[in-house]
Amino acid sequence: MDDFGVYAVFGANSPPQRLLSADGSCRVSVAVPPSVRQVVLFSSGPWGERICVNAELNDAERIPITIGKLTPYNKCLSWEQWEEETWRDNVTLNVTLVGGNLTKADWSEPALILAVKEYTPKDTVAQPAARELNGKRKRERMAEEDDGEKKVTKTGEEENMCPNGIIKTTPVRKVKGQTKGSQRLFASGTANGAGEMQGTAGKTPPQTAARTKSRQAKTPTQTASLHSPSGRWGQTLCPIDAQTAILIGGQGARMQFCKDPMWKLCTEDMSWVAAETLAEGPTPEARIGHTAIYDPESRRIFVFGGSKNKKWFNDVHILDTQSWKWTMVEAQGKVPPLAYHSCSMFRGELFVLGGVFPRPNPEPDGCSDLLYIFDPNLSIWYQPIVTGDKPSPRSGHSACVMQERKIYVFGGWDTPICYNDMYMLDLGFMEFSAVKTSGKAPSPRSWHGSAVLSDTKFLIHGGYNGNNALSDAFIFDTDTNSWTEVMLPQLSVPRAGHSIITMDTGGHCRFTEEDGDADVNAGSVSRTLLVFGGGDNEGNFYSDLTTVSVEELLAAI
Structure with missing residues (x-):
């Protein structure tokens, strides 16, 4: 009997929910509830001929926020909202099984859309306090994002950022001076000459809408080829x-x-x-x-x-x-x-x-x-x-x-x-x-x-x-x-x-x-x-x- 399954845990208090099973769909799409700030994905059971499970967290515009892969030797992934700069509400988890006894029909089938099951803890007395805490954290996060150019924690220290990145309150795609489709190779900042840089070493120059549209059309995607690596830097x-x-x-x-x-x-x-x-x-x-x-x-x-x-x-x-x-x-x-x-x-x-x-x-x-x-x-x-x-x-x-x-x-x-x-x-x-x-x-x-x-x-x-x-x-x-x-x-x-x-x-x-x-x-x-x-x-x-x-x-x- 094949007991293989892929499970997800949405938030610290929810139980695991099965997304993929041995006799089910090979592609699943799940809307992550707005209150969830942590997602854990893991497999259970023998892998058999299965090769891997591709997983993506996508935003509301279906742009990948983060990407991971389960394999027979790496059976667990986790994501946290505060580690992903572009994680906001309306996040979708897409999971795809690769390998096994899949046919062409399996690959062409649309993704099965699942809903996260509601979970009510048995301790109903403690639940309002937890919800109040989540709401307070959410309000604090919103206040931090609307309160100037720097995100500041309660201690006044800046959050850890990518190398030499100027701290912004909005996602990368909405940085002032950049159009929606512009692509950054290096961290944010402004340049002031070939040898001296103000604030940061590295920035994609602001682009006009027409220029961005043309460039976006020829930008390589993250879709992995079966024969060669995808485009990348920093490898x-x-x-x-x-x-x-x-x-x-x-x-x-x-x-x-x-x-x-x-x-x-x-x-x-x-x-x-x-x-x-x-x-x-x-x-x-x-x-x-x-x-x-x-x-x-x-x-x-x-x-x-x-x-x-x-x-x-x-x-x-x-x-x-x-x-x-x-x-x-x-x-x-x-x-x-x-x-x-x-x-x-x-x-x-x-x-x-x-x-x-x-x-x-x-x-x-x-x-x-x-x-x-x-x-x-x-x-x-x-x-x-x-x-x-x-x-x-x-x-x-x-x-x-x-x-x-x-x-x-x-x-x-x-x-x-x-x-x-x-x-x-x-x-x-x-x-x-x-x-x-x-x-x-x-x-x-x-x-x-x-x-x-x-x-x-x-x-x-x-x-x-x-x-x-x-x-x-x-x-x-x-x-x-x-x-x-x-x-x-x-x-x-x-x-x-x-x-x-x-x-x-x-x-x-x-x-x-x-x-x-x-x-x-x-x-x-x-x-x-x-x-x-x-x-x-x-x-x-x-x-x-x-x-x-x-x-x-x-x-x-």
Whole structure:
């Protein structure tokens, strides 16, 4: 007997209600009562051949507020109103079952519309007090939203916001100066020059109605393709062997986190394989601004930090690429929640530098200048003793490990300044020094892409300067400390928040879904630069995969 079911709990006091069952509809739509500020979705029973359950919270205009997915290894989701900036009344929960013994007729059937059952607690004496409290909280929230430009709690402290976001009392779609359809790539704010930003690093410029209509028509949607990832920015693309890379996280159109957060890429034929449902264990919560780095010795990927709306992370998740299982580390020591930091690996340890803090810790829009090290063997965080001339606080910068003993840090921002300076950390002496460079240096920028091309050269491409996404590319030579601009048509599209990696290509690659391994038969091998995703801060989010020969790049110097 198949006892599979998907249940939802609407509010803290209501019992679970079944939405999907083994012999019922595969699509359900439920109107969330206005008084409900929490929704929990979970599955019960054997999954069988079922792949996943897609879930969306939509507003009154059917625009997704937040997106999640149940899988055989991640069987529970929860949403809270105060974590989702655009959650208001008239919210709808849409749930769709994928896989199992579904036919084409099942997929084409309309969603079954359910009503949330009314629930009256047995303790009728205590109920008026609870309702009065809910009404009081609702009135307080409405008063906060109508009381000026800042949301203030009872203690007078500002609520935690996305990095450097100016606090607004209205949803993102109704920010003054923006039309309804405009798309923000970066947090709100106003720009005052290429190198200086007032209030915030990042904003979509105000747009006319005609311009917005045209742009909205070509903006990629959040509908997941069966063959390739959806458009996004703020993701990570992490190589795990000669011809395989793992894509994790990201955010796409309408400020929504991707429904397809995890993919595998085989560079032999540049094909994608959806990988989220293949991994066992607790999958990391959706996020942007995180880092993912691969340790070839242990064959594990380490994911750290990032943010999701008002939620910020300092957790460490590990994906074992041999067993294809996720684990979450219970680490000792202290590291603050950070996003848009850099993470480098040296001798099996993670070196986390900079990043932006959540509000108001330690202060609004504050960036870090600290270095934290994570030791996976001991599962402990510690701060090393570092000397020399270290970089100023920043986030959105890049860090490249060169010759296995030096980390080169470039660019980034700390409101209201964007940087184009260079620092080097000598990992033998743990000493920082400012690098005096020659040649034409990149202009100030953050959220750019970087990749190591050879023992002595690395690439900087694109990024955001406070006004626009950039499309230029530069190569830095660590032997001569010199910059050289390179111009290639493959790198001419403006983008920021994208992923750049270098990999060996050629030969043959075959995916094995049982354990996530890839078999590689080496043939002719060449080094290739891969550019994925990103956005242009004009409403466009990319899912294209661009390749450039490293030899061609170096020959352009």
